[in-house]
Amino acid sequence: MTNYAVISDVHSNLEALESVLKDIKKRKVDEIIFLGDAVGYGPNPNECLELLKKRCKIMMAGNHDWGAVGQTNIDYFNEYAKAAIIWTREVLTEKNQGFIKALPIIKNMKKENILLVHSTPKEPSAWHYLLTLWDAEMNFHYFEQRICLVGHSHQPFIIERLPSGEMVTHRAEAVLGENERYIINVGSVGQPRDGDSRACYALIRGNKVEIVRVKYNIEETQRKMRENDLPLSLIERLSSGT
Numbered sequence: 001m002t003n004y005a006v007i008s009d010v011h012s013n014l015e016a017l018e019s020v021l022k023d024i025k026k027r028k029v030d031e032i033i034f035l036g037d038a039v040g041y042g043p044n045p046n047e048c049l050e051l052l053k054k055r056c057k058i059m060m061a062g063n064h065d066w067g068a069v070g071q072t073n074i075d076y077f078n079e080y081a082k083a084a085i086i087w088t089r090e091v092l093t094e095k096n097q098g099f100i101k102a103l104p105i106i107k108n109m110k111k112e113n114i115l116l117v118h119s120t121p122k123e124p125s126a127w128h129y130l131l132t133l134w135d136a137e138m139n140f141h142y143f144e145q146r147i148c149l150v151g152h153s154h155q156p157f158i159i160e161r162l163p164s165g166e167m168v169t170h171r172a173e174a175v176l177g178e179n180e181r182y183i184i185n186v187g188s189v190g191q192p193r194d195g196d197s198r199a200c201y202a203l204i205r206g207n208k209v210e211i212v213r214v215k216y217n218i219e220e221t222q223r224k225m226r227e228n229d230l231p232l233s234l235i236e237r238l239s240s241g242t
């Protein structure tokens, strides 16, 4: 079986992305999957896209990516996210805008029996969050694959659905059973929101899944954000991981 590193929600944070890719290099990984939101919030959208293109076997788009290229409505974003999206739109090269427009927001890995989606299997383009067991239970009815990999909420989890229908949550690791099904949120590389400021991603190797945390140079990212006049609240939240 192929061993995967699954990353999501880089949000133009180059320091976090470089640190995660360096960590992945040390592990037994065959392919890297990216679940969307390359841009938005941070100071290095083009640099992050170039690096992702080089290293990822599969790339998806998220709401910030599509928002930055005018492919989804950004009216529902809060004022800080919106300011960062508008900044991003001005900075993105034409080539990268074209590249983002062609990225999918949902993808079936048929052979592997895995579904990839940035937000939810139920309504991928509505950008809902999958946060609770109730959300998970409902969404299990909207895909057939054994495993669904998601990002979007920036809060990692592994939710297991037993054949009986009972649901079990694992925080940091799990052994994948043959008869169970899973929704795995791989967390965020560039803007974690679970109270841990370290970059986050997931490893799926054989029948094991693991949430990995990686330290990166937060101060450097924050310095560049200040330099580009990005909103203060977006700069500060990187320190607290919220």
Ligand code: ZN
Binding pocket: 009, 011, 037, 062, 064, 152, 153, 154
């Ligand atoms: Zn995101």
